[in-house]
Amino acid sequence: MKKKEVTIxxxxxxxxxxxxxxxxxxxxxxxxxxxxxxxxxxxxxxxGYRPNTLAASLRSNKSKTIGIMxxxxxxxxxxxxISGIEDAARRGNYNVLIxxxxxxxxxxxxxxxxxxxSRVGGLIVSLAxxxxxxxxxxxxxxxxxxxxxxxxxxxxxxxxxxxxxxYAAGYRAAKHLIEQGCTRIAHFAGAQHVEVxxxxxxxxxxxxxxxxxxxxxxxxIKLKTLSLEEGSEAMENLLNMERPPNGLxxxxxxxxxxxxxxxxxxxxxxxxxxxxIGFNDDPVTSIVEPSLSTVSHPARKMxxxxxxxxxxxxxxxxxxxxxxxxxxxxxxxxxDSSRRKPS
Numbered sequence: 001m002k003k004k005e006v007t008i009x010x011x012x013x014x015x016x017x018x019x020x021x022x023x024x025x026x027x028x029x030x031x032x033x034x035x036x037x038x039x040x041x042x043x044x045x046x047x048g049y050r051p052n053t054l055a056a057s058l059r060s061n062k063s064k065t066i067g068i069m070x071x072x073x074x075x076x077x078x079x080x081x082i083s084g085i086e087d088a089a090r091r092g093n094y095n096v097l098i099x100x101x102x103x104x105x106x107x108x109x110x111x112x113x114x115x116x117x118s119r120v121g122g123l124i125v126s127l128a129x130x131x132x133x134x135x136x137x138x139x140x141x142x143x144x145x146x147x148x149x150x151x152x153x154x155x156x157x158x159x160x161x162x163x164x165x166x167y168a169a170g171y172r173a174a175k176h177l178i179e180q181g182c183t184r185i186a187h188f189a190g191a192q193h194v195e196v197x198x199x200x201x202x203x204x205x206x207x208x209x210x211x212x213x214x215x216x217x218x219x220x221i222k223l224k225t226l227s228l229e230e231g232s233e234a235m236e237n238l239l240n241m242e243r244p245p246n247g248l249x250x251x252x253x254x255x256x257x258x259x260x261x262x263x264x265x266x267x268x269x270x271x272x273x274x275x276x277i278g279f280n281d282d283p284v285t286s287i288v289e290p291s292l293s294t295v296s297h298p299a300r301k302m303x304x305x306x307x308x309x310x311x312x313x314x315x316x317x318x319x320x321x322x323x324x325x326x327x328x329x330x331x332x333x334x335x336d337s338s339r340r341k342p343s
Contacts, residue, residue, distance in 0.1 A: 005050065006044075006047045006048055006049040006050070007049075008022045008023055008026070008049075010047065010049075011040065011043060011044055011047065011049060014043060014047065015039065015040060015043055017036070017040070021036070021040075022040055025037040025039075025040035025041065026040060026041065026044060026049075026051065063118070063119050063120060063121050064093060064094045064095065064121055065094060065095045065096065065097055065118070065119075065120050065121055066085065066089050066094050066095070066096050066097070066120060066121065066122045066123070066124060066307060066310050067096075067097050067099070067115035067118070067120035067122070067123045067124070068082060068085060068096055068097065068098045068099065068123075068124050068125075069099050069100075069101065069108060069111050069112065069115065069123065069124070069125045069126070070082070070098070070099075070100055070101070070125075070126045071100065071101055071102070071103050071126060071127075071128050071129065071152070072100055072102060072103070073098065073100050076280070076282040076283055076284070077151075077280050077282065077297055077299045078126065078299075080299035080300050080303070081126070081150065081151070081299045081300070081302055081303040081306075082096075082098060082303060083300060083303065084299065084300035084301060084302065084303025084304040084306075084307070085124060085303040085304070085306060085307045086303075086307075087300075087303075087304060087307075088303070088304040088305075088306075088307035088308050088311070089307045089310075089311075092307070092308075092311040094121065094307070094310070094311065097115060097118060097120060099111035099114065099115065101128040101131075102128075103128045103129040103130055103225060104128055104130055105128055105130040105131045105132070105133075107128070108127070108128045108130075108131055108136070109136045112136045112137060112139075112140075113136070116139055116140060116145075120145065121145065121310070121314055122145060122146045122147070122148070122310030122311075122313065122314065123137070123140055123145060123146070123147045123148070123310075124147075124148045124150060124303075124306045124307065124310065125137070125147065125148070125149050125150070126149070126150050126151045126152045127149070127152040127153065127154065127194065129152075129190070129191050129194060129224070129225060130191075132193050134154045134157055137157065137159075141158070141159065146159070146160065146309065146310050146313040146314070146322075147159045147160065148160040148161070148162060148306045148309045148310060149161045149162075150162045150163070150302050150303070150306045151163065151164075151196060151297075151302065152194055152195070152196055153195060153196075154195070155195050158322070158323045159322065159323065160306075160309045160313075160322065160323075160324050160325075160326075161324070161325045161326070162302050162305050162306045162309070162326045162328070163196075163302075163325065163326070163327055163328070164297065164298070164302075164327065164328050164329070164330050165327055165329075165330065166195070166196045166197075166199035166200050166203070167199040167200070167202055167203045167206075168203060168330070169200065169203065169279070169295045169330045170199060170200035170201065170202065170203025170204045170207075170249070170251075171203035171204070171206055171207045172203070172207075172295070172330075172331075172332050173200075173203070173204070173249045173277050173279065173295050173332060174187075174203065174204040174207035174208060174249050175207045175211075176277060176293070176332050176334065176338065177247040177248075177249060177275055177277060177338060178207065178208070178211050178213065178247075179341075180247070180271070180275050180338055180339070180340040180341055181275075181340055181341070182245075182246050182247030182275050183213060183246065183247075184213075184214075184216070184219070184243065184244075184245045184246050184247065185204075185208065185213070185219065185245060185246075185247035185248065185249060186219040186220070186221065186238055186245035186247065186248045186249070187201060187204050187219065187220045187221070187248070187249050187250075187251070188221050188223055188226065188230075188231060188234060188248070188249070188250040188251055188252075188255045188256070188259070189201045189220055189221065189222050189223065189251055190222075190223065190226050190251045190252070191222070191224065192222065197251050200251050200279065201220070201251070204249055218241070219238070219245055221234040221237070221238070223251075223255055226250070226251060226252045226254055226255040227254060227255065227258070228254050228255065228257060228258040228261075229258060230255055230258065231250065231254065231255030231256060231257065231258025231259045231262075232258035232259065232261060232262040233258075234255070234258075234259070235248075235258065235259035235262040235263055236262055236266075239262075239263065239266055239268065244274075245274065246273065246274055246275065247274065247275045247276075247338075248274060248275070248276045248277070249277050250276070250277070250278045250279065251279055252278060252279050252280055253278035253279060253280045253281070253282040253284060253285050253292060253294055254278075254282070254284075255278075256276055256277070256278030256279075256292055256294075256337075257278070257284055257285075257288050257292060259276060260276060260288055260290070260292065260337060261288075263276075270290055270336075270337055271290070271336070271337055271338050271339060271340050272340070275293075275337065275338040275340060276292065276293070276337045276338060277292075277293040277294060277295070277332070277337065277338050278292050278293070278294040278295070279294060279295045279297065280294060280295070280297045280299075281294045281295070281296045281297060281333055282294075285333075285335065286335075288337075290335070290336035290337045291335035291336045291337060292335055292337045293332070293333060293334050293335045293336075293337050293338040293339070294332075294333050294335070295330050295331070295332055295333070296330050296331050296332075296333055297330060298328050298329075298330070301328060302328060305326055305328075309324075309326075
């Protein structure tokens with residue numbers, strides 16, 4: 001026989017307190033004394049009371065849950081981002097619901113609807129590679145549910161954003177290769193409607209032009225997902241050119257590793273013949289041989305700040321028409337794949 005759920009009314013009867021006192025004690029309300037709060041919570045645990053979070057969210061039209069929408073959970077950057085979000089959410093007594101789009105716009109739209117219907121109290125989003133239209137997020141703002149875009153953000157959307165300076169990071173990555181003596185530098189670019197990849201490419205282009213180097217469009221390879229396989233295939237095509245590059249800046253680490261593996265198979269010496277730098281500082285950068293130079297990407301900090309924006313918004317009962325940008329610093333991390341000169 002199914003055991004009956006224990007309610008606050010059962011706890012009130014057991015302890016001879018009013019249901020409102022029980023409710024406040026369970027929520028650690030400051031109007032209830034510590035002794036009473038401890039007694040109520042101890043009894044609730046003994047009787048197996050479970051709070052009805054669904055009912056609470058129906059009453060308030062929101063829950064103490066943060067929805068997370070990302071492209072791929074198996075990405076080291078994204079998994080670290082989630083870890084940062086969870087840490088901050090837990091400190092604020094919030095839970096998280098995680099969904100992944102697998103870079104699909106259609107999946108992202110469906111995930112947004114599912115999280116909206118779940119009455120999340122806030123939403124943290126890193127856009128799918130395919131996403132160009134962000135109208136599916138307007139429903140959250142209409143209900144004063146804060147939306148924080150992190151890393152992959154829309155160019156125009158009235159909400160919170162937690163980002164890095166992708167232009168400056170791309171510029172510094174290309175500049176590093178130039179300082180190492182590279183004169184013909186290729187670039188693995190992500191989808192150019194995605195702002196982060198567009199800005200990294202612009203930084204690369206400006207660094208070349210400032211240094212008096214040719215911007216050869218045939219050396220700029222646009223990759224759909226910046227995968228290991230795409231990086232390997234693109235590198236093979238570059239090496240088959242009449243004038244192959246002697247430097248490569250990849251918009252992520254995964255495609256850069258693919259390039260390293262292919263180049264080594266072809267007998268190319270790294271960094272002597274080809275200096276390579278990636279982006280993100282994924283764990284693989286220290287494992288691949290030679291170790292991969294990269295640009296740091298403070299994923300955990302970005303996650304923590306994103307969750308904090310949700311908590312602050314809910315605590316201060318702010319309106320939906322907020323446009324606030326938080327920008328974090330990055331740095332070039334020089335390793336063996338690009339170190340031609342002593343530092």
